Amino acid sequence: MLGEHLNSDESRGLLLAIDKMREILHGEKITLPEIVVVVFAAAGSTIYVYRRVFHLHQTLTDHKSDIKHLLPFGDEHLVSVDESNTLRVWDIQSGSVYLSLEFNTQNFHITSLLHPATYVNKLLVTSRQGTMQLWNIKANKLLHEFFTNDTKSNSITTIAQSTVVDVVAIGYNDGQIRLHNLRYDETLVTFTQDFNGPITSIAFRLDNIPHMATGSSTGHICIWNLDTCHLISQMRQAHKECAIASLHFIPGEPLLISNGSDNALREWIFDMPDGQSCRLYRERCGHSKSPRCVRFHDNDIILSAGNDGRLRTFHTILDNLSRCFGRTTRYKWELELNENDDDNNENENTEQPLPIVDLRCEVIKENDWDGIVAVHENRRRISAWNYIRATRSQHRFEHERFATKVYHNVDVVATCCDISPCGNFCVIGYSTGHIDMYNMQSGIYRGSF
Template structure:
């Protein structure tokens, strides 16, 4: 497009951020608080820059906080507030959402927080410990430690120790401080290992100490005496928790995700929960007086465990979990748009609900051999039998009640796996071709619309067909069992199972008969395709090529119909809108672009902070889902075109997109962005589009359609009982002339000079409409009297037009009204009102008009204009109806 410099965009005109799915926890330890009024425990976890609050009894999310400028590094809570450290600033949240106080004063990143009464204690990685007034935000005490001799790594308040805090260091020593007097009370030499955790036990003076070497020390700080110690074989202690509902149990977490339970009376290990988390256990907390324990970890999981097993073991009661590694492939499952299937680098296949989190499903990890995994034969490790990460998948809901409805391809594996969505398990079949090389890998997969077959393309060029019910091989495409001479990059089938389309790295696009496996057409591409997407309803096939261009083919005519260029990186995903009008693509250049297929133009483009790797449009068109690099969540974007008019314009070639914030920001920021975008992009229609067209008014039909039937309407609405006379008003109260009686008060001077005898001229007062008509007759502009009529109801319009004959014997008002109708017809605006007003005018004054030759001549000219205008409209109507009839007959 010609132009000088690059044009800057104004964000997305089609999509706005809505929310993020699948984010529950990270490496930051959670905070647990008890609400006195609700009598319920609440769990607070950090997710990036926000805090999520869940109720423990259902693990339902109850609040999402406003976002902070930096990622949250530590969370703590007291009875009233929730404190979050982000960078060098500590923020206090009220009602789990709003920031009510900021504590600024640290020079390094804050890594520890401890609420203590009316104070908040914070420690940073530079050795600085500050005691804050929690309500006022002022510094109460400032302590400075040398990180080389005493690096603060743990902090706690011993029970019943007034104004005392216990600090642990990476050097192994512990110090007990009085924060009121700013004095060091005692120094504990330690156990020659760095302190990672300090935890108060149910017994006074007894503290649990976790070390970096895996030792757990139960120490009496009043006597400075070690009561007992345990050693964990899984590395450093990441968390400690004491059980308070009876049995003397302490739980310790490890970096491998295991949890050990130690009996303090017998001084032995009583149970262990292996693989409680797939990453390090960030925190473990027992609920006060209940046999429940809450844990969270960096694997994006929150779990609640209940201790009702024999021997003191725990079982999982409820959980919330997302992907522990970034998702790579996403797709909507079903036609209602409520569930999104997601495959991640962690090897799991999960389903996220856009309605409520309780409908989420985790289909789990795939297994090479279920029986071997259960028996753990031949010394196989826990992860040895797991399938690698899913690279591509296809799903269908047609026969999901009868057999497996999901087929997946895995990294480095030839066999494709089946999954059952309803049972949330891996399926019964591993789809393997009869003969192939060992280094062959399954690359692309598609399930037919009937749900009976699946087509799988491999890296050696094979394209095989399998029956999903039995898992049997039903043939392959190509004469020598090879459909392509290179890697198969995409496969698809049409709605009626008549065509199979394949694309390979040999830059060929081939069309095959589904049943006979015979090739029909072969098309040469400009470059090797990266991926392929078919919109079955419209027959549009989109191909993303390695040269960052897009090509769209019509599978009916087998011809290239659109070609798009604009991305500056690998195109990672594509999706069609439900009506097939838009093609939405995401690429490594961090842009999300929307292409309009009918016009062949780019109509929307915006940047995101992280490169998107997957995209899927809801079958209902309400949400766009995206997955991004290094992000564990699925981001939903609202389609603004469903909520109101959106002005879409073709974007120029040098368009510079603006970055959009990923969903999850505060609602206020979103509303401001939407308001500014709508103001810039709203299309304003012209008053009149053309001389041959007419424009209708925006008034309801009742304002002009019932003008000729007012007498019938009044007769029907006649009351059964006579109306009650209102209270008589003062006789000499002056009024303002018009249809609506309005009283006016004369000034004191006017009351003295005003005569009580009315003059003859005051008896013949004109209405506002009649006065406006006379003024418009002189000026030639009839906008003001027309607006007065628009503001009136049908009865008021009838009264105004009836009053035109009572203003005098001359016909000036008649002529003015006829000229007003003539101006309305000549401009083409308010076409319906002009005919309604003219019909009522003729009905009321036709007898008087017939005796006035000047008025009759004017009406004759008006009639000629009416006939000419209607002839043009009727010709347009006839042409449109003829074209519509032809189109309907061609479709039938």
């Protein structure tokens, strides 16, 4: 069947046309334009320009204080704002400053930047005072100032271009979202988000469906219908215990990408039966706080743990094979016994994560029982983990001597641990000088050294 298609007149004609085009390009010495991906990153008062993502091309160092905003402006310019409220426009090719503007923080404290669609050489700047300014950066001229007569205006936290020319979405510190027409300086509609806190990000669907997504400082995402002007769905705790840093819709696809300060990138797909709500499609996560220890589990798997109390595995080749084992908190049997923790703090939050400071693993018996042990900060009880099930064990690795009156007022903490090469025993060292050995399968105490 395939041979018939390849030997058809249409296939031979297509191959002939490709050969002729190749000869023309070779004879005329025509070269196609090179597509170069440029990434801008700011650290402190320095801007780093990377070509093809990982090649450092140049550094821009004219800022005197830390940079808080970056905005690529067309193909040749970059706009940056630092903590001193100084705005600079850079020429990317030469690395020089094209324009520099200094704003008074008492009158106009910059909070966000936007290059409105079809507005050539125009830059929209928002402020903490609730006003906006439209600048022509080529002529260095202020064209118009918005909301100067609005006495009840709150601080503007974010701004985004809508799918309609001249219309932008403005997010405020009190949870209000305003759709505003720049050409006529007129507010079209106003939404109010019920969550406490400011609007942190706004995005519009780019697949011809009139939906708007807004992110909050509490980690929730709201989806609004712009035709009916009401809320249609919510994603509670899309990013737990942190603010939504950015939202972005994929052009032509029902996909929403979100990220937050929890070091997670999540992709949401709008394929639910109601046609309005979405579900989690894919995610890539890392540690939300700094890691404390990293170990190789085998040639391709890395074990990592840190101050967020989570144990994670990272695959060095295929990122979709990375996993999270969960967050370490106090055991249920600890809460049932109503025991004070090592620091004798009766008001300790039971949901507080326990930072992991050290861990060890052994793969020889991981198919039968636990093969990972971890030491927690300022605690004498270690945790055991099963790699195959990606769960935490309920074994209680604690000698009965520490429950006697002798150690009642002594802060005993585990300082190190290890697993025997056979995978049957784990050894724990304590701040008191004791070294205890336990069975990995049963969790029973087997001796001291």
